[in-house]
Amino acid sequence: xxxxxxxxxxxxxxxxxxxxxxxxxxxxxxxxxxxxxxxxxxxxxxxxxxxxxxxxxxxxxxxxxxxxxxxxxxxxxxxxxxxxxxxxxxxxxxxxxxxxxxxxxxxxxxxxxxxxxxxxxxxxxxxxxxxxxxxxxxxxxxxxxxxxxxxxxxxxxxxxxxxxxxxxxxxxxxxxxxxxxxxxxxxxxxxxxxxxxxxxxxxxxxxxxxxxxxxxxxxxxxxxxxxxxxxxxxxxxxxxxxxxxxxxxxxxxxxxxxxxxxxxxxxxxxxxxxxxxxxxxxxxxxxxxxxxxxxxxxxxxxxxxxxxxxxxxxxxxxxxxxxxxxxxxxxxxxxxxxxxxxxxxxxxxxxxxxxxxxxxxxxxxxxxxxxxxxxxxxxxxxxxxxxxxxxxxxxxxxxxxxxxxxxxxxxxxxxxxxxxxxxxxxxxxxxxxxxxxxxxxxxxxxxxxxxxxxxxxxxxxxxxxxxxxxxxxxxxxxxxxxxxxxxxxxxxxxxxxxxxxxxxxxxxxxxxxxxxxxxxxxxxxxxxxxxxxxxxxxxxxxxxxxxxxxxxxxxxxxxxxxxxxxxxxxxxxxxxxxxxxxxxxxxxxxxxxxxxxxxxxxxxxxxxxxxxxxxxxxxxxxxxxxxxxxxxxxxxxxxxxxxxxxxxxxxxxxxxxxxxxxxxxxxxxxxxxxxxxxxxxxxxxxxxxxxxxxxxxxxxxxxxxxxxxxxxxxxxxxxxxxxxxxxxxxxxxxxxxxxxxxxxxxxxxxxxxxxxxxxxxxxxxxxxxxxxxxxxxxxxxxxxxxxxxxxxxxx
Numbered sequence: 001x002x003x004x005x006x007x008x009x010x011x012x013x014x015x016x017x018x019x020x021x022x023x024x025x026x027x028x029x030x031x032x033x034x035x036x037x038x039x040x041x042x043x044x045x046x047x048x049x050x051x052x053x054x055x056x057x058x059x060x061x062x063x064x065x066x067x068x069x070x071x072x073x074x075x076x077x078x079x080x081x082x083x084x085x086x087x088x089x090x091x092x093x094x095x096x097x098x099x100x101x102x103x104x105x106x107x108x109x110x111x112x113x114x115x116x117x118x119x120x121x122x123x124x125x126x127x128x129x130x131x132x133x134x135x136x137x138x139x140x141x142x143x144x145x146x147x148x149x150x151x152x153x154x155x156x157x158x159x160x161x162x163x164x165x166x167x168x169x170x171x172x173x174x175x176x177x178x179x180x181x182x183x184x185x186x187x188x189x190x191x192x193x194x195x196x197x198x199x200x201x202x203x204x205x206x207x208x209x210x211x212x213x214x215x216x217x218x219x220x221x222x223x224x225x226x227x228x229x230x231x232x233x234x235x236x237x238x239x240x241x242x243x244x245x246x247x248x249x250x251x252x253x254x255x256x257x258x259x260x261x262x263x264x265x266x267x268x269x270x271x272x273x274x275x276x277x278x279x280x281x282x283x284x285x286x287x288x289x290x291x292x293x294x295x296x297x298x299x300x301x302x303x304x305x306x307x308x309x310x311x312x313x314x315x316x317x318x319x320x321x322x323x324x325x326x327x328x329x330x331x332x333x334x335x336x337x338x339x340x341x342x343x344x345x346x347x348x349x350x351x352x353x354x355x356x357x358x359x360x361x362x363x364x365x366x367x368x369x370x371x372x373x374x375x376x377x378x379x380x381x382x383x384x385x386x387x388x389x390x391x392x393x394x395x396x397x398x399x400x401x402x403x404x405x406x407x408x409x410x411x412x413x414x415x416x417x418x419x420x421x422x423x424x425x426x427x428x429x430x431x432x433x434x435x436x437x438x439x440x441x442x443x444x445x446x447x448x449x450x451x452x453x454x455x456x457x458x459x460x461x462x463x464x465x466x467x468x469x470x471x472x473x474x475x476x477x478x479x480x481x482x483x484x485x486x487x488x489x490x491x492x493x494x495x496x497x498x499x500x501x502x503x504x505x506x507x508x509x510x511x512x513x514x515x516x517x518x519x520x521x522x523x524x525x526x527x528x529x530x531x532x533x534x535x536x537x538x539x540x541x542x543x544x545x546x547x548x549x550x551x552x553x554x555x556x557x558x559x560x561x562x563x564x565x566x567x568x569x570x571x572x573x574x575x576x577x578x579x580x581x582x583x584x585x586x587x588x589x590x591x592x593x594x595x596x597x598x599x600x601x602x603x604x605x606x607x608x609x610x611x612x613x614x615x616x617x618x619x620x621x622x623x624x625x626x627x628x629x630x631x632x633x634x635x636x637x638x639x640x641x642x643x644x645x646x647x648x649x650x651x652x653x654x655x656x657x658x659x660x661x662x663x664x665x666x667x668x669x670x671x672x673x674x675x676x677x678x679x680x681x682x683x684x685x686x687x688x689x690x691x692x693x694x695x696x697x698x699x700x701x702x703x704x705x706x707x708x709x710x711x712x713x714x715x716x717x718x719x720x721x722x723x724x725x726x727x728x729x730x731x732x733x734x735x736x737x738x739x740x741x742x743x744x745x746x747x748x749x750x751x752x753x754x755x756x757x758x759x760x761x762x763x764x765x766x767x768x769x770x771x772x773x774x775x776x777x778x779x780x781x782x783x784x785x786x787x788x789x790x791x792x793x794x795x
Contacts, residue, residue, distance in 0.1 A: 035059060088117065088165035090156040091356060098173040099144050102208065103194035107170045109137040109154035112280055113350075113359030117156045124151035124169060149174040188212050190219060190238075190257040190267040198273040205245050207270045209238040209255035217257055224252035224269050228691050228731060242272075250274040280356030281306035285349040286424040291366040291400045298336040300363050301423050302349035310353040319350040319359050339367045373449030374399030378442050381455055386545065387462040389432040393455040395425040395442035403444035403451075410438025427455075434459045463490035463545040467538050469742060470724035471551040473698045478557055482516060482525040482532070488540025488547070498523050499537040499548075516553075523551075530555050566624055566638045573643040574614040582609040582638060584624035616642045672745055676718045680741060682711040682728035690732040697725040697740075720745050 015034055019026045027034055037055035044050070090111050099105045111117045119137035121128075129148050132141040141148055151169035158164075177193045192209050199205045211217040219238040223229060230249045233242045242249060252269035259265070281304045292298045304310040314334045315321045324342050328335050336343050346362035377396045385391055397403050405425045409415050418430045419440075427440060439454040468485045476482060488494035498518045513531050517524045523536055533555045539548045566584050574580040584607040611618060619642045625635040672678045684690040692711045696702055703722050706715050715722055723745045730737045 088156050088158060088163050090154055090165055090167035092154055092167045092170045095168065096171040098175060100175055100177045100194050101144055101146055102177060103144055104142050105144055105172060106138055106140040107152055109167055110356060111156050112357040114158065116160060117158050120155050122153055124153055126150060144174050146174050148172060189265040190255045192255050192267045192270040196271040198275055199245055200275050201247055201277050202244055204243050205272055206239055206241045207253055209267060211257050220256050222254055222256065224254050231693060245274050247274050247276060278307040278355050281310045281351035281353055281358040283349050283351040283358050283360040285360040285363045287363065289364045290402050291368060292339050293401050294340055294367055294369055295338045296401055298339045298365055299333055300347055301333050302360060304351040306351055306353045308353045310351040312349060312351050315348045317346060319348040341367055343367060368400055370400055371448045372400040374403035374444040374446050374451045376442050376444040376451040376453045378453040378455040382458065384458045385432040386460060387433050391429045391432065393427040393440060397425065397444040399444065399446045401446050403446040406443045408441045432459045463494055463540060463542060463547045465538050465540040465547045465549045467549055467551055468723055471698045473552045473554065475554045475556060475697065476528050478529060478555060479527045482523065482528045484523045484551060486521050486538035490542055492542050494540040494542040496521055496540050499539055528555055566636050571639045573641045574611065576614055576616055576642050578614055580611040580614045582622060583607060672718055672743065674718055674720060674745060677716060678718050679712050679714040680726060684730045684732060687732040690730045693729045695727050697727060718745055
């Protein structure tokens, strides 16, 4: 069939400057008069029949090159609207993927160099999965179905210009999950889905394991290389869930099926790939305008501003055009040895990394025979900062030829070591401090003259606030006491206060609800409840500045499961007349009740039953009961015998102590000061294979001056920043166990920060009078471990 193209309005002929060849209509230079509908007509030379395709519309907005490709026969086409040379070029990643049914998948859409666009997704055919979402160009399906297979199209619209464009379709293939062939009575092995997945670092990930026909199968997960599962991962009902992935979580995971009557069976590995966070570059080219005399050199520079290595390219007029003769691309720069009119115009820098391409705003070169003296203007004129702040001054200049810029310090002094001249006439202050105060001068010079301007630096005194414990997140169990101190440091002496907005009055609070007590520097509660959770703000202020720090208090229900164990076994012998003791351990808080013989004391350390002088009459059965919120949660018994009791026949008994899995905490010192060497020892008894991990509440990592060796957390030289709550978490064969301790740091050099009012000063005097006793009490409380229990004599 032959094909011709005709102008549809009145069947007018094609424009004289248009060319049609082989079904392709080309207009090398469009004009406004070319706007309209174009129709492709196909003729059959044998039958003489012809058919028209739906019209294609050309809207002319600017002078660009247009190529309209062949529009096929009328029956196969839909009408199209063509907008010339759109600068929007949305991209998608991945362009094609295959996922098993039931697994998640995502597609990312973006426009390089244009963060302002609006991005929307649609399916080429059919509706979206109900369990899907799209956010900032990322389309996600949490659980793929077979009907999700097909093409997905991303549309981009620039709200500033109204331009629209579509990305190439992204194709998704969905396959049924791998099944195990039916082999009769042979026990089936476990299956996993997905077999492989890639997630960005910080995103959640999950792998499902099951056995066909065995909904109640006992399943467990492990890493193929034998290392422990990621910290915080859950393994429940065959689903391994990681709430926030790290690069270290990458690897193969294996599911094990434990049949009731047979050997364990392992699945094929499921591969987890964790992709480091990143994005396309955001390049910046400088200077924005460069004016040089004819025959003078010129240079433009481009910074990729990329999180990963990037490749920089330059174009003349746009990012994809070739550079004129005489323009040399050198790494990140373009240079011209002798500029003339052929080099004038805009130059565009683009940078590409593994995540995409970014395009900088164009820079312009002007070549002239005129000469103009320079001007200089510093922005901003004044920097009012605080110690530690970072700042930049920018010197904006004009002049022909383009002036050279030089910065100098106050009174024409050299620049300090941490004040640096950067490209683009920028002066960078890396670390604000009062010694930098003064005027910094930008001097612009060219052959015609010189100009200068200055920016002033004014660094005020600092003000910082500190809380003990450090936070910012404090997790407490219902019934635990709360005690947080707020301190402020600065000159002049700052005042401190706590702020808390309880929000609107709630009707779901219990009748015995008690709010947190706010008293000067402290917030306190004797037994915290769920209704006390929320944000509390420590505020410090003086005549120069104000600083705040938020503490987020989370209150959780205690676990309903607990185990009470007695060290030394269920049968123990004590010598008459000798001091003896029984130790009861478990996890959680406790309530101690004294229901013992009057001459047997329960030691002030919870869970310790002390016999100062053991008597034959003390022999019998003793029961340790663990309480939480006045409710009995667990108990354990021990038979106590007197080794010198002559009223009974001699007997020989072999006793196998109970297996006890517990976490105990030892400390290096009851008093820790700044500069001391200190440590915590976390010990697990009853499970030599337990894995111990240390963490600090409210922090992603342990302090830099700490190290973990085995179960010991060691501080080589304690600082005030080390204060806070530390958690020891042990993974045992009976499940995870956890205990916490508070590290309080003392320092004789730190002076007390005053609070407002006469009442505050009286309180300080009272606190000072009891400082020693209070300090000892706090230290003891902070170092208490989770041994607890209440003793009862059952004879």
